[in-house]
Amino acid sequence: MADATATQDGPMLAADGTxxxxxxxxxxxREKTRALMLIAPLLIFVLLSFLIPIASMLFRSVENGxxxxxxxxxxxxxxxxxxxxxxxxxxxVYAAFARDMIIAVDAKTHTRLGTxxxxxxxxxxxxxxxxxxxxxxxxxxxxxxxxxxLIDIHxxxxxxxxxxxxKTHSVAITNGYFLNAVDMQRTPEGAASQPESKQILLTLFGxxxxxxLIITLSCIILGYPVAWILxxxxxxxxxxxxxxxxxxxxxxxLVRTSAWKVMLQQQGVINETLVWLGLVDDAARLVIINNQIxxxxxxxxxxxxxxxxxxxxxMQTIPPYYLRxxxxxxxxxWTAFWRVxxxxxxxxxxxxxxxxxxxxxxYYITPEIVGGTKGVFISNRIxxxxxxxxxWGLAAALGTILLAVVLILYWAxxxxxxxxxxxxx
Numbered sequence: 001m002a003d004a005t006a007t008q009d010g011p012m013l014a015a016d017g018t019x020x021x022x023x024x025x026x027x028x029x030r031e032k033t034r035a036l037m038l039i040a041p042l043l044i045f046v047l048l049s050f051l052i053p054i055a056s057m058l059f060r061s062v063e064n065g066x067x068x069x070x071x072x073x074x075x076x077x078x079x080x081x082x083x084x085x086x087x088x089x090x091x092x093v094y095a096a097f098a099r100d101m102i103i104a105v106d107a108k109t110h111t112r113l114g115t116x117x118x119x120x121x122x123x124x125x126x127x128x129x130x131x132x133x134x135x136x137x138x139x140x141x142x143x144x145x146x147x148x149x150l151i152d153i154h155x156x157x158x159x160x161x162x163x164x165x166x167k168t169h170s171v172a173i174t175n176g177y178f179l180n181a182v183d184m185q186r187t188p189e190g191a192a193s194q195p196e197s198k199q200i201l202l203t204l205f206g207x208x209x210x211x212x213l214i215i216t217l218s219c220i221i222l223g224y225p226v227a228w229i230l231x232x233x234x235x236x237x238x239x240x241x242x243x244x245x246x247x248x249x250x251x252x253x254l255v256r257t258s259a260w261k262v263m264l265q266q267q268g269v270i271n272e273t274l275v276w277l278g279l280v281d282d283a284a285r286l287v288i289i290n291n292q293i294x295x296x297x298x299x300x301x302x303x304x305x306x307x308x309x310x311x312x313x314x315m316q317t318i319p320p321y322y323l324r325x326x327x328x329x330x331x332x333x334w335t336a337f338w339r340v341x342x343x344x345x346x347x348x349x350x351x352x353x354x355x356x357x358x359x360x361x362x363y364y365i366t367p368e369i370v371g372g373t374k375g376v377f378i379s380n381r382i383x384x385x386x387x388x389x390x391x392w393g394l395a396a397a398l399g400t401i402l403l404a405v406v407l408i409l410y411w412a413x414x415x416x417x418x419x420x421x422x423x424x425x
Contacts, residue, residue, distance in 0.1 A: 054403070060396035064174040067166065070113040071100040075170045083164040083188040093163065094147040098138055105136040119391050120176070120185065121165045127156045164188050177397035201398070204378040209405070211292060211377070212360040218300040219307035219356050220349060227308050227348070231315035242312075245305050253302065257366045260298040264289040264370065290372025298370045303359055307352035314348030354413065358406060378402060 012020040068075050073096035081089040104110040114128025134153045143149060151158035168188050169176060176186040183199040184191050193199070226245070230238045248256060263269045266285045274280040288294050318341060326336035364379035371380075378398060385395035 057396045057399050060392055061177050061400050062173050062175070063393070064116075064169065064176065065172045066109075066113055066116050067170040068172055070104050070109050071097065071166070071170070073097075074100050074166065078163065078167040078170070081163070081167065083160070083167050086160050088147075088158065088160055089163050091145050091147050094150055094157075095144060098135060098143075098146040098150065099140050101132065101135045102138065102140060105132045115390070117165055117169060119180070119389075119394065120169055121161070123156070124162075124165065127154050127162070130154060131157070177393040178401070180394050181397040181401055201378070201381065204376070204381055205401070205405075207292075208361055208377040208379070208402075211296060211375075212357050214296055215299050215303060215360045216307075216353050216357045218296065219304050220353065222300065223304055223307035223311060223352065224345075224349070227311035227315055228345075230308075230312050231318070232320070245308050248302070248305060253365060256302060257298060257369045260294070260301065260366075261289065261370050264294050264297065289370060290375065292371070292375045295367045295371040295375035298366050299360060299363060302366060303356045306355045306359060310351035310355065311345060311348035314351070315345055318344045350413075354410070357409075361402065361406060 074093060077093040077096040078089060081093060101110060104113065110128050110132045111125070114125040117128070118125035131150075131154045135150070138146070138149065156162045168186055174186065175191075179186050179191055180194070181201055183194045183202050185194050230241055230245070233241070265271070266287065266289070268289075270288070271280065271285045275282050275285065280286060288297065322340050322344075323336045326340045327333070331339070361377070362379050364377060364383050367376045368380050368383075371377075379402070382395045382398045382402075385391040385398070
């Protein structure tokens, strides 16, 4: 029996009497809705765990509304003051500041404001905290004028630099965090370099990229022979050895890192073994902890399985008779490997390199434990600003720059090698 019929003068009809085109459209919408419902949990998960946190990070890296919200009258009064003149603002600014501070102290927001401005000028936090207790006792009407009274409360209110910092960082959307992230600062005259004693972040960015590349290269050198052996052994033996590759995944990352700290120290297993073998003098033990060498060794071991697995899965798909055919045509073992086998394994190397590099560039636990002061990454600085200094704006700016660097390198890799050539098996 036919599912659709046609009338002489009208359109083709479905079995239920509706036009066939309308019936097909309704069926297609139903299928799309069903497919959307199936992937909805995944979309919600990606939205909540990936897109929203990234959007929040991007917003925090430029958001700076606390100054305007806490000192609205002061910000308005400072608008007509020339912060580059070196002169103190007029009485109207001090009066507005006193009124704003009385309200802020009652709302307990002046300490948060002091903390924010302290990121830009050391000592602002204690100035706001100490001044708040005395300013709260002032009467907005009876105690005018306020200029001399505020200067008596704290000498900082008698410095033009203090008011210049408040005005410079009173904008709601700021580039100050990004300037700080590249060892610069926002000043009344514009962007300027940080003092040499504070110029550390660009060095950390460079160190992070350099060491991540070294770790990736080390994983390629160590992982390629292992993946080749696993791919060319009988399946039973290969599966047994694969357990050894996967074994680190069954051990806590913290435990593995702590074990390396024990092994790498000057009285550790490695140095003791080298001294016992006579390869190193007891008075000249190797310094391979709390530096870049220790970080590279520990992270290479931790990330090595992420390089082996993609290379192994690609090598498994390379037919072994290709090498035999090359040798039968007169190629040496090295020529057959380099011109026949290796080019086919490059997609696995590319997949493993991207995976290892992206993981390495964001690591902070291992560098924190074994890196000391010379082997830490920019991620350790981000963690510090999130958990210790609570400078979330700077941490967000650093994270945004790190994300941008990864995306740029990913784009460059796609242009040079081609992301379509990357395979996981």
